[in-house]
Amino acid sequence: MDWDDLRYFLAVAEARSLQGAARVLEVNHSTVFRRINRFENTVGARLFERLADGYQLTAAGDELLGHAQRVGEEIDLLQLKVLGKDYRPSGKIRLTAPDNLAYAYLPRYLMRFSKLYPEITIELVVGAESLDLTRREADIAIRATTRPPPHLVGRKVFSLDWAYYAAKSYLRRHGRPKDQKDLARHRIIGADGALRRLPPFRQLHAERAEELVMTCSTLNAMSAMAVAGYGISLLPDDQIKSMLERLFPCRLQFRTQVWLLTHPELRRTERMRLLMDHLVQSFREEPRLEGVAFIS
Numbered sequence: 001m002d003w004d005d006l007r008y009f010l011a012v013a014e015a016r017s018l019q020g021a022a023r024v025l026e027v028n029h030s031t032v033f034r035r036i037n038r039f040e041n042t043v044g045a046r047l048f049e050r051l052a053d054g055y056q057l058t059a060a061g062d063e064l065l066g067h068a069q070r071v072g073e074e075i076d077l078l079q080l081k082v083l084g085k086d087y088r089p090s091g092k093i094r095l096t097a098p099d100n101l102a103y104a105y106l107p108r109y110l111m112r113f114s115k116l117y118p119e120i121t122i123e124l125v126v127g128a129e130s131l132d133l134t135r136r137e138a139d140i141a142i143r144a145t146t147r148p149p150p151h152l153v154g155r156k157v158f159s160l161d162w163a164y165y166a167a168k169s170y171l172r173r174h175g176r177p178k179d180q181k182d183l184a185r186h187r188i189i190g191a192d193g194a195l196r197r198l199p200p201f202r203q204l205h206a207e208r209a210e211e212l213v214m215t216c217s218t219l220n221a222m223s224a225m226a227v228a229g230y231g232i233s234l235l236p237d238d239q240i241k242s243m244l245e246r247l248f249p250c251r252l253q254f255r256t257q258v259w260l261l262t263h264p265e266l267r268r269t270e271r272m273r274l275l276m277d278h279l280v281q282s283f284r285e286e287p288r289l290e291g292v293a294f295i296s
Contacts, residue, residue, distance in 0.1 A: 117271070140275060141260075144259075154276070164177075170226075171245060
């Protein structure tokens with residue numbers, strides 16, 4: 001039995017299908033099928049029931065799962081400890097960031113970084129989901145949160161206030177609301193997906209459900225629709241554009257905190273340190289963030 005076999009076993013146990021495990025492992029599903037069959041022959045027990053809707057652990061597989069997860073955690077920690085001793089300005093960094101920050105800022109920042117350190121390769125994973133840094137799903141995470149996970153280390157880089165925005169073309173057609181109560185009879189762009197769970201959007205949807213004319217799942221989409229004159233949108237202040245006017249602040253005085261996070265074992269790895277320092281400095285020099293509350 002070797003760790004690679006356990007890796008395939010864990011992937012199928014978590015995904016409950018060959019296809020799902022293949023996506024995680026970045027192999028084709030026939031490879032997963034072959035490796036699982038070989039692993040079952042090695043341990044001398046059937047670990048999965050092959051059902052019409054996927055793979056389900058047998059009693060033997062369920063007993064093995066806890067042991068395999070503990071081995072996996074130890075292997076992940078060992079890899080992090082070894083990587084943490086790497087002082088070379090070279091290698092690969094897997095960086096994750098929410099889409100609005102990734103599209104608006106990172107292309108320019110990472111282009112400058114690649115010129116300074118051409119031997120460091122960046123893998124950028126864009127999305128709001130929280131990748132597991134302990135399992136090396138990402139090495140560095142840019143996250144908008146007020147409660148970063150306690151097992152990670154990093155820096156709170158800056159904070160953003162939120163306000164209501166509208167295009168000048170919209171205001172010419174519909175007039176300018178004075179405050180949040182004055183939003184009645186205006187066209188409101190609401191939130192969908194994970195954004196809707198934020199306190200200001202929960203309040204907005206509760207109070208202005210009749211005025212909602214559209215919902216969007218990303219801030220970039222909401223901002224673009226506001227620029228087009230489709231309606232009024234609640235946005236963080238880094239979405240300021242010449243085509244939009246800031247009307248009034250969010251009544252909840254909601255503030256987004258932007259953090260740069262990594263695993264404690266990686267903070268002294270040279271390439272991680274170089275990229276984190278570069279990102280912090282780039283955000284500080286960003287013209288669009290002029291007047292934003294940076295953390296010293």
